[in-house]
Amino acid sequence: MVTSTEFKEDVLALAKEVGVEPKEIHIRAMKKKWGSCSSRGRLTFDKKLLDEPKEARFKVILHELLHLRYPNHGRMFNSMLSTYLKNIDKNK
């Protein structure tokens, strides 16, 4: 379990690794999904994520961050996502 401040710090650290700059990071209760990303660079995460283990959190964070580069779930998106997720496992 992390605080929303810690969560945002993780988002910013991962954003640096991915090489993107989210304009805004919001955490609030969401009903249908863990996170979303607007075309203008605003990321929103479900606050239930704060209770999830690190691996699950990072997966959602990276997913949304990569959308700042790739708007869809194409082949590049998926291969980048699995590359970053592998790196996280290594640094555990």
Ligand SMILES: [Zn+2]
């Ligand atoms: Zn997506």
